[in-house]
Structure formats: C-alpha cells, structure tokens
Amino acid sequence: MDSERRSENGVLPLSDVTVVDLTQVVAGPFATMGLGDLGAEVIKIEAVGRGDRSRSIQPKPAYFDTVNRNKYSVAIDLKSDAGREAARRLVADADVFIESTKPGRAAAFGLDYDAVAELNPGIIYCSISGFGRNSPYEDLPAWDMLIQGMSGIMSITGEEGGEPLWSGLPSGDLIAGSYASQSVLAALYARERGDIDGEWIEVPMFDAAVTWLTARAGYTFGYGEPFPRLGTHHPSIVPFGKYDCSDSSIVIAAGTPDFWRGFCRALDRPDLLEDGRFATMDDRVRNRGELDDVIEPVLKSRPSDYWIDRLHEEGVPAGPIYDTRTVWEDEHVKRRGLHQVMEREDREDADVIDQPVHFAELDTRLEIAPQRLGESTDAVLRRHGYSADELARLREAGVIE
Amino acid sequence: MDSERRSENGVLPLSDVTVVDLTQVVAGPFATMGLGDLGAEVIKIEAVGRGDRSRSIQPKPAYFDTVNRNKYSVAIDLKSDAGREAARRLVADADVFIESTKPGRAAAFGLDYDAVAELNPGIIYCSISGFGRNSPYEDLPAWDMLIQGMSGIMSITGEEGGEPLWSGLPSGDLIAGSYASQSVLAALYARERGDIDGEWIEVPMFDAAVTWLTARAGYTFGYGEPFPRLGTHHPSIVPFGKYDCSDSSIVIAAGTPDFWRGFCRALDRPDLLEDGRFATMDDRVRNRGELDDVIEPVLKSRPSDYWIDRLHEEGVPAGPIYDTRTVWEDEHVKRRGLHQVMEREDREDADVIDQPVHFAELDTRLEIAPQRLGESTDAVLRRHGYSADELARLREAGVIE
Known part of the structure; x- marks a missing residue:
C-alpha cells in the first residue's frame, strides 16, 4: 500500500x-x-x-x-x-x-x-x-x-x-x-x-x-475505404512491429530517421544506411520484404534482452511482449x-x-x-x-x- | 450539429x-x-x-x-x-x-x-x-x-x-x-x-x-497462468463468437440459459434443447465441436440480416461485424x-x-x-x-x- x-x-x-x-x-x-x-x-x-x-x-x-x-x-x-x-x-x-x-x-x-x-x-x-x-x-x-x-x-x-x-x-x-x-x-x-x-x-x-x-475512422473519412487489418505491421513505417529473437519476440517502432539510424547501429549494420533500397522511409516501406530478409536473421541470432538493451542504448523504441503473468516482473512495473x-x-x-x-x-x-x-x-x-x-x-x- | x-x-x-x-x-x-x-x-x-x-x-x-x-x-x-x-x-x-x-x-x-x-x-x-x-x-x-x-x-x-x-x-x-x-x-x-x-x-x-x-489480470491472479489468446471464442460460453452466414459474419453471445433457448428457437431447431449433449453450458462447452457441426450449416444457409432479425426477436445478443465504413450506416449510429x-x-x-x-x-x-x-x-x-x-x-x- x-x-x-x-x-x-x-x-x-x-x-x-x-x-x-x-x-x-x-x-x-x-x-x-x-x-x-x-x-x-x-x-x-x-x-x-x-x-x-x-x-x-x-x-x-x-x-x-x-x-x-x-x-x-x-x-x-x-x-x-x-x-x-x-x-x-x-x-x-x-x-x-x-x-x-x-x-x-x-x-x-x-x-x-x-x-x-x-x-x-x-x-x-x-x-x-x-x-x-x-x-x-x-x-x-x-x-x-x-x-x-x-x-x-x-x-x-x-x-x-x-x-x-x-x-x-x-x-x-x-x-x-x-x-x-x-x-x-x-x-x-x-x-x-x-x-x-x-x-x-x-x-x-x-x-x-x-x-x-x-484516427481509424479518419482513414475511412479520408480514403473512403475501411481501415484494414494489419497484424502487427504498420502501413507506412518500417521497421515496425513484432520481430523474433532467439528466445522470444519483441516490438520495435523505428518511426523516424533518427530511430532508423539507431536501429542500424544497434544491429551493427551501418552498411544498411548506405543501401539505396532503404534510404528513405518510402524506400523501406516499398522494399520491406528485402529489408526483413536482412534484419530477421540478425535479430534471431541473439536473445531479446540483448536486443532491447542495444536498441534502448541507441534510443530506439523497443520492448518485450509481456503477457499477463510476466508484466508484473518488469522493473518499471515493480518500481511503481x-x-x-x-x-x-x-x-x-x-x-x-x-x-x-x-x-x-x-x-x-x-x-x-x-x-x-x-x-x-x-x-x-x-x-x-x-x-x-x-x-x-x-x-x-x-x-x- | x-x-x-x-x-x-x-x-x-x-x-x-x-x-x-x-x-x-x-x-x-x-x-x-x-x-x-x-x-x-x-x-x-x-x-x-x-x-x-x-x-x-x-x-x-x-x-x-x-x-x-x-x-x-x-x-x-x-x-x-x-x-x-x-x-x-x-x-x-x-x-x-x-x-x-x-x-x-x-x-x-x-x-x-x-x-x-x-x-x-x-x-x-x-x-x-x-x-x-x-x-x-x-x-x-x-x-x-x-x-x-x-x-x-x-x-x-x-x-x-x-x-x-x-x-x-x-x-x-x-x-x-x-x-x-x-x-x-x-x-x-x-x-x-x-x-x-x-x-x-x-x-x-x-x-x-x-x-x-x-479481469484479464484476474485470470493470472487466480490461476497463475497467462490469459490465453482466444481468437473470437470464449473459454466458458457456447455458442459465442463469430459465425459465418451466407453473405458475411455476425457475432452471437448466447451466454445464459434464456439466450440458449432463444438461439434454438431462432434457428428453428427446438430439438437441440432436448439433445443431452447440449443440455447445460458445461455440456455445450465440452461438446463445442459437435454443436458447431450442427449450427454452422444452418447459419450459413441464410444471410446475416435474416439471422440478426431472428436472434433479436428471440432476445439473443447478436449483431453484425461492422468495419470503419459500414458502422456509419447502422440505424442506431445514424439516429444518434x-x-x-x-x-x-x-x-x-x-x-x-x-x-x-x-x-x-x-x-x-x-x-x-x-x-x-x-x-x-x-x-x-x-x-x-x-x-x-x-x-x-x-x-x-x-x-x-
């Protein structure tokens, strides 16, 4: 109490x-x-x-x-x-x-x-x-x-x-x-x-x-189409969503140019910053499949704790996917x-x-x-x-x- | 306005x-x-x-x-x-x-x-x-x-x-x-x-x-297990969830004995009320697969409007699955x-x-x-x-x- x-x-x-x-x-x-x-x-x-x-x-x-x-x-x-x-x-x-x-x-x-x-x-x-x-x-x-x-x-x-x-x-x-x-x-x-x-x-x-x-209704008000189901993808941000590590999955939201640079540093893949296929957000959205082919094996090679620490060090929004039992073990949740x-x-x-x-x-x-x-x-x-x-x-x- | x-x-x-x-x-x-x-x-x-x-x-x-x-x-x-x-x-x-x-x-x-x-x-x-x-x-x-x-x-x-x-x-x-x-x-x-x-x-x-x-955390507090993913099913209520009609899907929540009786009347299947496999909620949960085999073809035989009207007439909670475009055409939403x-x-x-x-x-x-x-x-x-x-x-x- x-x-x-x-x-x-x-x-x-x-x-x-x-x-x-x-x-x-x-x-x-x-x-x-x-x-x-x-x-x-x-x-x-x-x-x-x-x-x-x-x-x-x-x-x-x-x-x-x-x-x-x-x-x-x-x-x-x-x-x-x-x-x-x-x-x-x-x-x-x-x-x-x-x-x-x-x-x-x-x-x-x-x-x-x-x-x-x-x-x-x-x-x-x-x-x-x-x-x-x-x-x-x-x-x-x-x-x-x-x-x-x-x-x-x-x-x-x-x-x-x-x-x-x-x-x-x-x-x-x-x-x-x-x-x-x-x-x-x-x-x-x-x-x-x-x-x-x-x-x-x-x-x-x-x-x-x-x-x-x-804003989901805003999609329809603007485009006239129903807002689509997207799983854990984002229609206009890449990398974004759920990614598998060696032990479990994490979420990553690299929604700005800064986050993209931090993401590449965290993965120790500065070469991606020079890759024309991934130069802008539009490029990354267009070539999502090719980018996933590059980053998925990297993320799968180490455990989620490692990647979350590295992404946080680089200031990239990322975190674990807790369930209703593990959430209570989170350091922040315990501190609060x-x-x-x-x-x-x-x-x-x-x-x-x-x-x-x-x-x-x-x-x-x-x-x-x-x-x-x-x-x-x-x-x-x-x-x-x-x-x-x-x-x-x-x-x-x-x-x- | x-x-x-x-x-x-x-x-x-x-x-x-x-x-x-x-x-x-x-x-x-x-x-x-x-x-x-x-x-x-x-x-x-x-x-x-x-x-x-x-x-x-x-x-x-x-x-x-x-x-x-x-x-x-x-x-x-x-x-x-x-x-x-x-x-x-x-x-x-x-x-x-x-x-x-x-x-x-x-x-x-x-x-x-x-x-x-x-x-x-x-x-x-x-x-x-x-x-x-x-x-x-x-x-x-x-x-x-x-x-x-x-x-x-x-x-x-x-x-x-x-x-x-x-x-x-x-x-x-x-x-x-x-x-x-x-x-x-x-x-x-x-x-x-x-x-x-x-x-x-x-x-x-x-x-x-x-x-x-x-209450999702309550599941863990009570059972010690993470709350599971359930699609559109309910762990302890049947019939409940999304059902396909001839044109589209609807949701049905027959969560009480009254609703179960109304559901059987709406489907014109009073015989189900006499069927020992489906007598109690526990029975229906245990024999969900068998019940689905009976009711799915019935529901698929007519359009969603028909079933929603019939289920409403019998007082059973049921309704369409609207998307962000169709929801505005609902009579209640328009009236409000x-x-x-x-x-x-x-x-x-x-x-x-x-x-x-x-x-x-x-x-x-x-x-x-x-x-x-x-x-x-x-x-x-x-x-x-x-x-x-x-x-x-x-x-x-x-x-x-």
Whole structure:
C-alpha cells in the first residue's frame, strides 16, 4: 500500500462524495472503482444470494476482485418492498447513483431517474447501457463482444488478410466505464459551481466504443475505404512491429530517421544506411520484404534482452511482449508498485492493480479490500437509520444478507 | 450539429475553463478534445512550420481532424525567446496545462511544472508521457505499439494458438488520454472546493494501459497462468463468437440459459434443447465441436440480416461485424448522429465523431472545426495583450505563424 509515488498527506479529491452503485460485471464496477480510488464512498448494492454476476465468473474471486476494491458491499433484495425502501434511503443521501440494470429494471425497483430525483434532487444519476433509450436496439442485452463487433473494433483487429478478431481487452466495457466516471466528474464539478442542481447521464456502450475509432475512422473519412487489418505491421513505417529473437519476440517502432539510424547501429549494420533500397522511409516501406530478409536473421541470432538493451542504448523504441503473468516482473512495473495485494482478515488476500496516475497534492487510495457479498450491509444500513432489531428482522425475512 | 439528443439550453460544464495544450498525435489531443467538447477553451500550441506531427500523417487532414475539433490552433516557435514569452502569457492565464513533450523538452521551453506554477500557482499541470519520471524507461520514446506490447494487451489479442497481435484501436494512446481528462476533472473539482490551490498530474501511458488488464489480470491472479489468446471464442460460453452466414459474419453471445433457448428457437431447431449433449453450458462447452457441426450449416444457409432479425426477436445478443465504413450506416449510429460534418469556410469540411454521452441538463458541443495550423494565432495572442504591430513583427521574425 505504500508505493513510492503516493503523496504525503494528500487529499482525496472525492472524499466528500457518496456513490450508490447498482452495476455489475465490468463496465460499471470499473467506473465506480475509479471513483472509490479518488476517495468517494461507494456503496455497492448487490442481489441477496447471488451478488454481482462476476462473483461467479472464474477464477473466483480474482475476476471480481480486480474491479471491486474500495466499495462497501450491501446485499439487498430489491424485489421486496422493504428492500426497495432500504435502497431509497441510500440514494436519498447519495451524491451519485450509477446503474447498469436492464431496460425497465430500475423503474421496477423504484430507482428510475424520476423516482430518485424526487427523493434527492441533487443526485447525479448515471445509466450505463448497451444502446440507451430510443435506440432500435434498446432492449438488446449488451455484451462486450457484441459491442466490439458492432463498433468496428473487431474489424480493425486481426492478421493481414485474416478474419476480424476481438481485442483481448474488454474494450466495450472499459471504454463505457471511463466515459461514465469522466461524465460524473464533469457533473460534480458543474454542481459544485452551482451550474446545475442534479444531473441525468446516459452512457451507451455502443456509442462510446464507436468514438474510440478516432484516427481509424479518419482513414475511412479520408480514403473512403475501411481501415484494414494489419497484424502487427504498420502501413507506412518500417521497421515496425513484432520481430523474433532467439528466445522470444519483441516490438520495435523505428518511426523516424533518427530511430532508423539507431536501429542500424544497434544491429551493427551501418552498411544498411548506405543501401539505396532503404534510404528513405518510402524506400523501406516499398522494399520491406528485402529489408526483413536482412534484419530477421540478425535479430534471431541473439536473445531479446540483448536486443532491447542495444536498441534502448541507441534510443530506439523497443520492448518485450509481456503477457499477463510476466508484466508484473518488469522493473518499471515493480518500481511503481502497480500490482498490490490487499489484505483480508477472513480469507485469501486480493490482488489488485493500483491507479496509474500520480498527483502531487491530491491522492488516490487502496483502502477497502474487495468485500464478501453483504460484508457491509449492517454497517451501512445502520448509518442510514436502521436499528439492530430492524436489521435482524430484515435478515430473517431474506430482504438483506 | 443538431443531433436529436442535444439538450436545449444546456450549460457546458467547463465553459469557464481554459486549457493550454502542448500535446500531439493521439493521446493528448484525445484528452483535450474531450475537455473542449465539455466546453473548455482549448488553446493548442503547435510548432511553427510543422504543427502537430499528426498533421502530416495520411490521410491528411482526416487523421488530425478526428482528435482536434474545439481547439484554437496557435503556432509558436518555442525555441525562440519571444515564442517562449508568448507561451508564458498563455499559461499564466490558463486553468489547465497539458503537455506530452519528450523528457526535458518542457523545461527547455521554460514550461516545466516549477516554471509554470511560479507564473500561475492555480494551474492544473498534466504531463502525459510513456513512462513518467524515475522509470528505467524514462527517456524511451513511447509509441502506442510499444505500450501495447509491454502492457500485455498484445499478448491477449490473437487467434487461438497464434501470435500476439495489436488491438486495432490505439489503446495505449486512448487509455492514457482518458486518464488524463478524468484526472484533470478530478483536480478541477478539488480546486473548486478549495482542497488544493493547483496540481501536478503525471499520466504514464505504460502504467495506464496495465490497469486496463483488469479481469484479464484476474485470470493470472487466480490461476497463475497467462490469459490465453482466444481468437473470437470464449473459454466458458457456447455458442459465442463469430459465425459465418451466407453473405458475411455476425457475432452471437448466447451466454445464459434464456439466450440458449432463444438461439434454438431462432434457428428453428427446438430439438437441440432436448439433445443431452447440449443440455447445460458445461455440456455445450465440452461438446463445442459437435454443436458447431450442427449450427454452422444452418447459419450459413441464410444471410446475416435474416439471422440478426431472428436472434433479436428471440432476445439473443447478436449483431453484425461492422468495419470503419459500414458502422456509419447502422440505424442506431445514424439516429444518434455520431458521425458529424463540421463546416469549414476555406477548405473541405471535417468528418468527426460526436461525444457518446447524453446529459439531461449539461451539454457538450461541436463548435470549432479542426483548424489550420496557426488559424487562431492572432486572435488568441491579441486577447493576451499583443498588439497588431507586435504580432506583425513576430510573424516576420518567424516566431509565430
């Protein structure tokens, strides 16, 4: 927890903010985890008995743990009148409510925007959904893979001449989660300035993913053609991409004349600088095959560590291709303390990835380890006016857990 | 500009915020574009003669245009004393300064954090870099592909049994850009509340990308093994992934018992529901090959439109695989007005992708079309105290453009 970069006596920017979180799986939980890291009190409402659906996704509980630290788990049966009343008390006192329930579900729980705003006119209410209201797909359940397919992300991922592939990241979920936290922060700022009383925000996953096409869409806007799948090549930079060394593969991005000169020095092949076939970037792109024939055997003759050191000495962007196990052994990643272990008294500790951003004055935190289902039900509901007797009765009736 | 979803008389949340932007290519520009969409005045400082490096990336100017609307382009030679003085005047009046220059470059321009904070103690100063200070890779230029390789994103993208691939999105850039805008918003909020005077934020691209591993890292935390490449399959859900129809491919995500029943109805194969080989999800995962042998010929017998309609009628998540050209023809995308054209008087109009988030009270905007290099140099510098004569002299001396 004491990674070198944490500022001393930092202020948590959202220490005065309470978030009620009715989301599950990845998109919503990623957003509310980020707000919790910034200091918000996050009250995660989960279904009695089952909890967040990702609690049952393997490997348990590691899958769930990666996006659910800094939250108080409160298990409530929202299908019961008494459960809905408990949820109403929580949102009545909150600054932010984030939900990702199916269309119509929030209203059935009495937690639609109008109902919540009547209880709490200052609420910032954020809905994350697949497509949002008034969409031809409004009722269609959104899965990350569907969003990747429909947004164009799959179409630009894959081998040259091959089939569309997923991005390995759950991009559809994480992009939506990022827009949700960003939008909530913008609304908190506007509310603090007195520009709004409360706010209702909709984040459609599909639309969010489409906006990330950015320069890939620019290719189509400029040329009229779909952006092609390129494997690990670059259409206009050589040498660039994945190269095999004697032990494993590395990535190299020699995208400037300086990098090209450094690359030739690193390979101890200054003769390539005099070779007319490779004189300019245009030449190297045109004669990529011939250049690959020259450099591939050289790179394959030594291990990746050797080449990365040599390329770095010459200032050329190059690095290893880590997987989700080796990345944590990287010297930089270790120095930053990106992989942290949060202790839990009653069961195995939780592996988490810390926030990447460094603030000089403000701070982020890793404080509350991912909780068991309902671990904070009593503590949170008591703070919202329930007596021990009432809680015992609700528990007995299966309304809370 | 008048997409149906824009609120009427909305307040732009950042209408009182001025951002000075010394970033280029994708990561920084994506962040400052988002702040501009939320209403901030963004003053984009570019090098005289050359401008943002992405102005020369093909297709021109479409590549640049996709991440540079809502900014005033001011071309200044920061290698000259007079140019540095002009930049100092701009940051002295700003709320936010975002830069992504190489290590040491901002200091050479007199625009390092200490220098800027001395001019303007309230500044929120945000640096986007590959690795940040005190990294073993501090001096290494960061390219999106390098970040994808080192962060593990490449390792989890690719065909089953195949080689690591890029994600088609410039994920390394866009993730860092998202963290930058989110962190700046958190700091603006804290400053508005009086918790801080100013702030210094560092966003390292590598660290940012690593945090997006989330549940993919959870796989390793739980099993000790690297998350595998899976093509478009899912390790524990069947039917799931890409399926060929008679004309093109679609994605299907039948991840629940309800969806499985709907899937069988859509294919008019209720017999599969009685087939013991496919009774439970575990059965379907175990007998995936046999199930594929049954359903692939059925799906290939009709076009994708037919199957998508049928699957939607049965409530099964399914959809087309759009590319960066066909996505704009989707009925939802058209209804949302995600693809917008911003008019430019003096040259071809700019194609842009609008913000995905809907606010009820607040608003976002598409107001300033992507500008020519230096299009607002005079207008902005005059607002910061330069006379027409001074500007003429500076232009003649090559200090501004």
